[in-house]
Amino acid sequence: xxxxxxxxxxxxxxxxxxxxxxxxxxxxxxxxxxxxxxxxxxxxxxxxxxxxxxxxxxxxxxxxxxxxxxxxxxxxxxxxxxxxxxxxxxxxxxxxxxxxxxxxxxxxxxxxxxxxxxxxxxxxxxxxxxxxxxxxxxx
Numbered sequence: 694x695x696x697x698x699x700x701x702x703x704x705x706x707x708x709x710x711x712x713x714x715x716x717x718x719x720x721x722x723x724x725x726x727x728x729x730x731x732x733x734x735x736x737x738x739x740x741x742x743x744x745x746x747x748x749x750x751x752x753x754x755x756x757x758x759x760x761x762x763x764x765x766x767x768x769x770x771x772x773x774x775x776x777x778x779x780x781x782x783x784x785x786x787x788x789x790x791x792x793x794x795x796x797x798x799x800x801x802x803x804x805x806x807x808x809x810x811x812x813x814x815x816x817x818x819x820x821x822x823x824x825x826x827x828x829x830x831x832x
Contacts, residue, residue: 715800724771727752729799731762732771736788736796743786744777771795 697705716726724732734751735743749759763786766772771792774784788796808816 715804717800724766724769724795727758728762728766728771729801731759732766732788732792732796733799733801735763735766735772735786736792740785741779744780744783746783748786766792 716729730752731748734748738747738751741747745756745760745763748763749756752759752762763772763774767774767786769791770789772786773789774786777783777785808819811819
């Protein structure tokens with residue numbers, strides 16, 4: 694495969710920086726990007742899937758990092774851990790009131806608003822391009 698052009702490298706870097714700029718707060722007490730993904734996952738997942746294994750599959754990581762993210766959110770009171778009646782070794786996680794409040798200020802909302810400001814054909818082109826990039830990287 695040929696090396697990418699300078700323009701393609703520049704566009705790749707711009708995409709990376711755009712993704713990083715979603716998370717403008719990065720202090721020691723702030724929710725980190727991976728934790729935001731975990732919190733969003735647990736807020737949307739059905740009860741059976743609200744486990745470390747479910748999160749790991751969703752994030753495409755091993756159980757170790759998924760467990761650390763979930764446990765960190767429990768320590769910060771964004772999630773609550775409870776015994777799983779199906780498997781006592783694998784707790785279920787539920788978003789707490791503090792977690793639901795945090796999700797009202799989810800940084801991803803800034804990106805969604807910026808996307809909303811695009812013209813309809815730009816949003817369509819963006820969706821098509823991102824789907825193709827995702828498939829190419831994960832296919």
